[in-house]
Amino acid sequence: xxxEFWRELWREGRTGFHQDRVTxxxxxxxxxLALPPDSRVFVPLAGKSRDLAWLAAQGHRVLGVELSxxxxxQFFTEQCLTPVTRDxxxxxxxxxxxxxxGSIELICGDVFGLDAELLSTCSGVFDRAALVxxxxxxxQRYAADVYGKLPAGCRGLLITFEYAQGDxxxxxxxxxxxxxxALYRQAxxxxxxxxxxxxxxxxxxxxxxxxALATVAYRIERRAA
Numbered sequence: 001x002x003x004e005f006w007r008e009l010w011r012e013g014r015t016g017f018h019q020d021r022v023t024x025x026x027x028x029x030x031x032x033l034a035l036p037p038d039s040r041v042f043v044p045l046a047g048k049s050r051d052l053a054w055l056a057a058q059g060h061r062v063l064g065v066e067l068s069x070x071x072x073x074q075f076f077t078e079q080c081l082t083p084v085t086r087d088x089x090x091x092x093x094x095x096x097x098x099x100x101x102g103s104i105e106l107i108c109g110d111v112f113g114l115d116a117e118l119l120s121t122c123s124g125v126f127d128r129a130a131l132v133x134x135x136x137x138x139x140q141r142y143a144a145d146v147y148g149k150l151p152a153g154c155r156g157l158l159i160t161f162e163y164a165q166g167d168x169x170x171x172x173x174x175x176x177x178x179x180x181x182a183l184y185r186q187a188x189x190x191x192x193x194x195x196x197x198x199x200x201x202x203x204x205x206x207x208x209x210x211x212a213l214a215t216v217a218y219r220i221e222r223r224a225a
Contacts, residue, residue, distance in 0.1 A: 007068050022054045023128055025159055025217045029193050033124065033155055033219070035060070038102070041124035041156070044111045044146065045133055048075035051126060056102040063122060064106045065091075065114060072108045079104075090114060111146055119149040125156035125220070132161050132172040139175065143183040147222075155221040158190065162214040168205070180218060187225075193217040 035041070037059025046052060046064030048071045055062045066072050072094055076083050081104070083094035091109020107114075111130070125147075134142055160175040168174075177192065184190045199206055199213040 007070075020050070022050050023159070025194070025215070026051055026054065026126060026128070026157060029157055029217060029219070030055075030058070030126075033157070035124045035155070039123045040121050041126060042119060042122040042150065043126050045130035046075075046106060047071045047129065048078065049128070051128065052104050052106070053079050055126065056104045058102065060102040060124065062102060062104045063118075064104070065109060065111045066106055067108070067110060069108050072106050075106065090118060112141070114146065114149065116149040119146070120151045122150055123154055125150060125154060125158075127156070128159045129172070131158065132170075132175055134171075135173070139173075139179075139183060147184070147188065150222055152222050152224040155219070157193075158218040158220050160216045160218070162195075162216055163205070163210050163212060167210050168208050177216065184220065188220050188222050190218045190220045193219050 038061060040061045040063055041055050043049070043052060043055070043062060043064040046066045047068075048066075049064075052062050052064055052075065069092070076094060076096060079096075081096040083096040083104075083106075085095075086093050090113055091107045093105060093107050095103060095105045097103040131139060131142065158180070160180060161172055162176050163174045165174045180190050195214050195216045197213070198215040199210060202213060205213050
């Protein structure tokens with residue numbers, strides 16, 4: 001999908017992928033990663049996710065990237081935060097800090113424009129809506145070029161969907177376990193934490209004709225070279 005496709009979805013309010021709650025799988029599995037509170041955590045294609053605020057409340061320094069300026073602005077408005085902004089080669093940065101918690105920095109820019117200088121400082125990653133939002137060719141580029149810039153020892157959670165791709169064109173796309181293994185096995189270890197039948201809890205998928213839907217959570221960790 002071209003960047004303008006996502007900006008248009010936000011402008012038109014067609015954001016059924018946005019959740020009005022913190023991701024339950026994040027709350028369930030993140031503590032077991034045992035990342036130090038001040039760890040920098042990367043959240044790609046962040047939208048205005050409430051997961052950003054939850055991660056910051058754990059004391060993390062959250063680094064998100066999002067194409068839509070509308071999504072970024074809505075996030076800070078809805079969280080009652082007033083960010084400081086600056087422009088860099090990555091895009092416009094919005095940074096907010098909160099008393100007694102971590103910080104949230106959102107870059108309004110292209111995830112493929114990030115480099116190792118920026119991402120090598122991230123020791124955690126949370127990917128709920130990025131991998132599944134990308135077409136097969138872009139998924140390969142994303143795993144190689146974006147995850148490839150994260151440092152050894154970086155660990156986090158990856159959440160995917162599994163369904164019969166012929167029943168829905170996506171996004172979000174079905175990304176089966178075999179593909180996750182193929183995308184990440186060269187440098188990462190990906191272990192399934194849970195696979196849940198979630199069709200009943202996501203009526204939007206049933207409305208377009210899906211008869212089966214699994215949500216899969218992986219623990220991922222980059223191995224040393």
